Amino acid sequence: MMTENVTENYRNKALSLIAKMSLEEKIRMVHGNELFRTGAVERLGIPALTMSDGPCGVRQDFKPSKWEAIGTSRDEVSYLPCNSAIAATFNKEIAYEAGKVLGEETRGRGKDMILAPGVNIKRSPLCGRNFEYFSEDPYLTKKMAVPLIKGIQENDVAACIKHFAANNQETARHEVDTIVDEETLNEIYFPAFKAAVEEANVHALMGAYNKINGEYCCQSNHLLNDVLRNKWNFDGVVVSDWGGVDDTYEAAQSGLDIEMDVTDDFDNYNMAEPLKEAIKNGEISESELDKKLEHILILMQRLHMIGTEARKNGSYNTFAHQQKLLEAAEESIVLLKNEDDVLPIKVKDKEKILIVGENGDKKHAPGGGSAEIKALYEVTPLQGLQMELGGNAEIMYAQGYISGADIAQDSGWQAMSLKDQENKDFDKEYAEKSKSLREEAISMAKEADRVIFIGGLNHDEDKEGYDRKDMSLPFGQAELIAELQKIDPDMIVVMIGGNPCEMQSWVDSVKGMLYMFYNGMEGGRALAEVILGKVNPSGRLPVSFYKRLEDCSAHSNGEFAKKDEVVYREGVYVGYRHLQKAEIDPLFAFGYGLSYSEFEITSGKRKKSTGKTTEISVEVANKGKYAGAFVIEVFKYNPKYDYKELCGFEKVRLSSGEKKQVSFEAEAVDEDKLYIGENYRSISLEV
Ligand code: BGC
Secondary structure (H helix, E strand, O other): OOOHHHHHHHHHHHHHHHHOOOHHHHHHOOEEEEOOEEOOEHHHOEOOOEEEEOOOOOOOOEEOOEEEEOOOHHHOEOOOOOHHHHHHOOOHHHHHHHHHHHHHHHHHOOOOEEEOOEOOOOOOOOEOOHHHOOOOOHHHHHHHHHHHHHHHHOOOOEEEEEEEOOOOOOOOOOOOEEEOOHHHHHHHHOHHHHHHHHOOOOOEEEEOOOEEOOEEHHHOHHHHHHHHHHHOOOOOEEEOOOOOOOOHHHHHHOOOOEEOOOOOOHHHOOOOHHHHHHHHOOOOOHHHHHHHHHHHHHHHHHOOOOOOOOOOOOOOOOHHHHHHHHHHHHHHOEEEEEHHHOOOOOOOOOOEEEEEOHHHHOOOOOOOOOOOOOEOOOOOHHHHHHHHHHHHOEEEEEOOOOOHHHHHHHOOHHHHHOOHHHHHHHHHHHHHHHHHHHHHHHHHHHHOOEEEEEEEOOOOOOOOOOEOOOOOOOOOHHHHHHHHHHHOOOOEEEEEEOOOOOOOOOHHHOOEEEEEEOOOOOHHHHHHHHHHOOOOOOOOOOOOEOOOHHHOHHHHOOOOOOOOEEEOOOOOOOOHHHHHHOOOOOOEOOOOOEOOOOEEEEEEEEOOOEOOEEEEEEEEEEOOOOOEEEEEEEEEEEOOOOEEEEEEEEEEEEOOOOEEEEEEEEOOOOOOOEEEEEEOOEEEEEO
């Protein structure tokens, strides 16, 4: 945490630099002069600020004024588990370590700011960018985001949390007006941003594209001045989303510091020539501009970009990073079902194992929009299993189904944009290819001793600028799973994605099932380790898995993916909060996840609260035969809204037969009724 004194010194230095600058020089610093870079003032030793996406790693480099990759092997990087996967670890230490990797790689790649993490709340399972976000729960989001930001910023680079605020759908993202009350914002959509500012001292924040209650977020006086700067005392830099500003005057007075955009018309950005002209003719005071420069110059000193202190050099693609990402990936995998202990699988000598499913051998790093990563490598599940099993088993692979984009690639991407007749050919080709892949998988399954299905979604569904239309499992996977189950009733099903899908038609007959959010470069290896029992799964769901889309409040309201205006009628009843109020059973609950071992909370108590926190002390025992980790979850009853909400959690590692007493903090006061358990539906103790 920056001391007052240091900040004061930085402020003084900033003011003395500003006093020496011409209007032209000042203007250069408050808008993109390249797609990911502001302008420098070399005369005064002020460098440009260089940014990069975020959040799954440091993005590849683009040409200064063209969305064209520069095409170098030097921008291949470590690919991190997505934020949903980090959240699924329910382990704050893992979040911190992941942040450290990201910060080191950001600096290692010569950047100053990483446009991450995304801390928006998952309001609907259809939102295309959910994989970039942590959870439907504000407490879990902030508790994971804070250490992650601290980890990033230890490396003399800035984290830039995004997208402030209530950016919860991709449909019409540039213009949709989110109508939401202040109470809901404070309870659900703001807490992670507030904690990032107050607890993690986040250095930068990105405004959202959407409007809130009629005002564009990137130029909203209410959001950026009243809330962020005045209430939360944020003195860092506010960056617009790329193209999120539409008015020079509003942007100038809003608390926004840097305007970024997607076009190469840099001089005509709102905060470029138009701002200069408005200042010259007296419409906007130059002191508004100076405030922005002050924020930017303080940031540059915090990062040791200017000043005399040495700046850390960072590093990327180190073996240490890869190991840390493997640990994160291992802890993020969620065991959803394990009837008859079908998992971990016990492979017999010379066993023939068939992996079915496109996700069995698909690399996800290059997709998703701005979160795309040019990974140094990505281990697919098939590779992971092959690597772990070695020569004693025969691993076969059948793709089984085909996602739309893959066939488009086969026949040239233009196929997607051809006219009617050709579209019919495309559909026909797709149907034929699907059928032959399905038949091949089924016939191979008959020859195999065991089948593992690895499917789910990919970044053609989970991507920026797009929301899924429904929650169905695409590409005929449900039918294929049903067919394969007839051949191998013990078939393990693995779902990979950034969002849950409908599973109702087949889930009851599956005995063993795992869920894995896009899990980074070591994801396939981690999955193999879990399937084979080298790692005991300990992930927990950071979101509700609904049975049907209508069980989600945004959809029962009919208020999602609307184009002009989307009204958050559900208020605070988002995710499992709504499920409790409406008494709806989820398919798998928020906070749910099994283990190969059995854990028991044997006792628990609370101490007197100090301020807003209460110390919880719990004894946990591992009664099973595997070592493993268990997540203790604490919920408090909120009488105003009549639901239990997460207010504390701790992950504990125990060897078989071990008992441990652990203490940790929950966000609760003496009057709060507290429930300790495995999740909000499985409570062991009330304290
Ligand atoms: C996204 C941001 C991203 C920016 C720069 C925008 O389209 O919404 O999250 O950081 O592009 O790539």
